[in-house]
Amino acid sequence: MGKVHPLLLSRRDAVPWAYAAAGTAAIVTYLVTSSPARYMLAALVSASVVPAIAVGVTRNKPSSALPWYMFAAAMAPYAAADVIWGLYQVRGDEVPFPGVADMLFLGSYLLLTAGLVTLARQQAGRLHWAGLLDAGIVTLGFAILSWAFIIGPYLRSELSAWPLAVSIAYPATDLMLLSLAARLMLTIGTPTPSFLLCVGWLVILLAADGLYYGTQATTGTAIAEDLSEVGWMLSSLLLGSAALHSSVAQPALPAKNQERLPRRRMSILIALILMGPLIVLANVGGIRGQPVNVTVIVGMMAGLSLLLVLRVAFLAQYAQGRAIALAASLREQTDLQKQLTHQATHDPLTGLANRALLHERLESVLGRCSANSSAGLVMLDLDGFKDVNDTLGHPAGDELLVDVAQRLTGRVRDQDLVARLGGDEFALLVEGVDARTLHDYTTRLLDAFTDPFILAHGYSVHVTTSIGTRSVTKPTTPTEALRDADTALYRAKTAGKNQAAFFESPHQV
Structure with missing residues (x-):
């Protein structure tokens, strides 16, 4: 009792x-x-x-x-x-x-x-x-x-x-x-x-x-x-x-x-x-x-x-x-922990890595870059995304962002990291690529926006993207790399959009 x-x-x-x-x-x-x-x-x-x-x-x-x-x-x-x-x-x-x-x-x-x-x-x-x-x-x-x-x-x-x-x-x-x-x-x-x-x-x-x-x-x-x-x-x-x-x-x-x-x-x-x-x-x-x-x-x-x-x-x-x-409870707790960890490091809308995870991976990758082991940071910003939100509404804009995330992940390798930084801004971290290969990556990403995006209710939306790229061939801080890639992105947008700009040209690396 x-x-x-x-x-x-x-x-x-x-x-x-x-x-x-x-x-x-x-x-x-x-x-x-x-x-x-x-x-x-x-x-x-x-x-x-x-x-x-x-x-x-x-x-x-x-x-x-x-x-x-x-x-x-x-x-x-x-x-x-x-x-x-x-x-x-x-x-x-x-x-x-x-x-x-x-x-x-x-x-x-x-x-x-x-x-x-x-x-x-x-x-x-x-x-x-x-x-x-x-x-x-x-x-x-x-x-x-x-x-x-x-x-x-x-x-x-x-x-x-x-x-x-x-x-x-x-x-x-x-x-x-x-x-x-x-x-x-x-x-x-x-x-x-x-x-x-x-x-x-x-x-x-x-x-x-x-x-x-x-x-x-x-x-x-x-x-x-x-x-x-x-x-x-x-x-x-x-x-x-x-x-x-x-x-x-x-x-x-x-x-x-x-x-x-x-x-x-x-x-x-x-x-x-x-x-x-x-x-x-x-x-x-x-x-x-x-x-x-x-x-x-x-x-x-x-x-x-x-x-x-x-x-x-x-x-x-x-x-x-x-x-x-108890084992089931521990599994549930582990799954919950994984879910919380995923939520803390991934974008809730697209499922891509978020800015925190990108920064963490940049610290790990950029600190050991060299001429023989280079990496690349690509930043993308959608052209005309605001018009989609204004004309079709935010739900359509969210759907477009999800479709963009799927196209980007389909154009890169499994080991590459695709992240959404916020709004209509994305980033890509690739390892083990030289400047020429990074240029090919950029071209492939631009081509990904050639075909229109088909949204719900049959809406066909055509958007392009501006890309800023930074090739890294020596140890660099994440802040520096992001700043340089963002500078290149700004150049691409001011040059007329739907194009890419490199912070460093391939022959300078």
């Missing part, structure tokens, strides 16, 4: 506190008095649960009252059995076994089981096999204890068939309650105060039953009977308080990632699995001399081992799923 809602005292919760105080007073009275009449206090406390649940459901209006009504229906025969048992104690008579009280007790446990099944379906949400396996391991682990200390001794006793069946029915119904309690505790992530009170009711009820029937089975008489009686009274008190608490209307949130196996839970499960071997090794009750009991315990141990293997398999599957999810 995870976080817990705070148990804050409010006016609305004054009723459950008053109820708890009255019940505590009854328990204290039971402990400090020695009159046989004190046994009727147990009947009074268990009987009070029925109206407490009725009042709690009416006041708090839980989303589903069905499990609480089933608990109330279960506590009615439970209280009746307490009355019968108490009356025998008051009169000093021996309580018949098995008798009507036993039938009422067992019937109430079956109704409590039905109520817990309904509550588990509502509170725990959809079925989680990992949580069910954990609950199965807990139940089977305690079943080994129940067999060793209660059921086994009863089977070795001289009880006849009917008393023996009733004696074994008590721990059997307790195991059913334990299984449901374990499922609830292991599958709820954020318990409410009402839910915690329910857990306390079940834990104390099962502990009191275990103490009473365990000592009765092994010694023939119930040792610390008053302690068990106080436990039963306290458990009834907690159930009534759970119904009266205002948080009964709040659903307990199911635990997330129930496939996880926290270290503390793993330690508990391993301790339960080791319970059987320890009982056999310690020869509890001379069990090693009882082949039937040893066989049963070994069988339960095998079942526990199987459940643990399945649980580990679920854990491995969960870990694999988490690993796959």
